[in-house]
Amino acid sequence: MIDYIAIENCVKKAGQMVLDANLESASVEKKTGDANFCTEYDVKVQNFLINELSKILPEASFFGEEDTSNNIKDLEKEYIFYIDPIDGTTNFMFGYNHSSISVGLAKKGEMVAGFVYNPYVDEMYKAFKNEGAFLNNKPLKMMDKAVSEGIIAFGCARYNENKIDVLFSTVKELFLKSLSIRSGGSAAIDLSRIAKGANVIYIELRLQPYDYAAASIILEEAGGIITRIGGGKISLVEPCSILAGTKKAHEEVMKIAKEKGYSSDF
Numbered sequence: 460m461i462d463y464i465a466i467e468n469c470v471k472k473a474g475q476m477v478l479d480a481n482l483e484s485a486s487v488e489k490k491t492g493d494a495n496f497c498t499e500y501d502v503k504v505q506n507f508l509i510n511e512l513s514k515i516l517p518e519a520s521f522f523g524e525e526d527t528s529n530n531i532k533d534l535e536k537e538y539i540f541y542i543d544p545i546d547g548t549t550n551f552m553f554g555y556n557h558s559s560i561s562v563g564l565a566k567k568g569e570m571v572a573g574f575v576y577n578p579y580v581d582e583m584y585k586a587f588k589n590e591g592a593f594l595n596n597k598p599l600k601m602m603d604k605a606v607s608e609g610i611i612a613f614g615c616a617r618y619n620e621n622k623i624d625v626l627f628s629t630v631k632e633l634f635l636k637s638l639s640i641r642s643g644g645s646a647a648i649d650l651s652r653i654a655k656g657a658n659v660i661y662i663e664l665r666l667q668p669y670d671y672a673a674a675s676i677i678l679e680e681a682g683g684i685i686t687r688i689g690g691g692k693i694s695l696v697e698p699c700s701i702l703a704g705t706k707k708a709h710e711e712v713m714k715i716a717k718e719k720g721y722s723s724d725f
């Protein structure tokens with residue numbers, strides 16, 4: 460039996476590290492591409508998580524955002540933890556108070572558990588394969604709303620500007636069909652929020668497995684759907700586009716995406 464309570468506690472402790480961070484003195488490094496940052500806390504939190512999770516599940520491998528040199532991409536591995544130590548680093552650096560710790564666990568290439576924790580509001584989204592999704596221990600069950608009945612959310616990063624015009628034109632069309640639009644700056648939170656009915660859609664051109672692995676199981680266990688924008692299966696080894704939502708809204712956006720020329724494997 461995997462000690463999921465210990466994993467959850469460890470994710471919460473990582474959240475406390477984010478809350479306790481001293482941003483004024485934090486060192487910041489620039490990674491490849493425009494506006495792509497890594498603070499000393501991104502590294503500290505990831506090291507803390509890898510250390511603690513290795514004690515809880517010693518046979519597990521890791522796929523994390525910072526120091527990717529040991530990332531495991533072999534889906535035959537018994538267990539892989541997908542870690543985004545701070546999802547929403549730019550929000551974190553600028554004091555937006557809206558970031559999350561994202562930890563997903565896959566067994567032989569299939570997600571079996573996910574935790575997305577927003578420490579600023581103490582919201583813990585979690586899910587376990589075939590056992591449902593929860594927000595602060597309360598079961599989540601989504602209503603199958605259409606685009607016209609909800610808020611749509613999207614993400615984009617300066618370091619992933621390829622095809623930005625087609626994304627923005629899709630987002631504009633969705634905005635005009637929906638109740639409103641948001642871009643929260645933490646994809647893991649925006650995706651998990653679909654599970655509680657706050658967003659009906661999340662769309663982004665390029666995300667990494669550590670951005671969406673944990674949220675993908677939270678969303679699916681709550682009754683939602685997550686695919687690539689063209690409809691293909693999401694990847695657990697390489698970046699891909701993301702279209703997630705209620706089943707109804709997802710189908711609507713897939714139609715729009717087809718008209719915009721997104722190929723089925725995009």
Ligand code: IPD
Binds near residue numbers: 549
């Ligand atoms: C980013 C956030 C953002 C999304 C970017 C991600 P990071 O992750 O999730 O919402 O739009 O594409 O890279 O860099 O803050 O961990």
Ligand code: CA
Binds near residue numbers: 543545546547669670
């Ligand atoms: Ca991220």
Ligand code: CA
Binds near residue numbers: 545
């Ligand atoms: Ca991050």
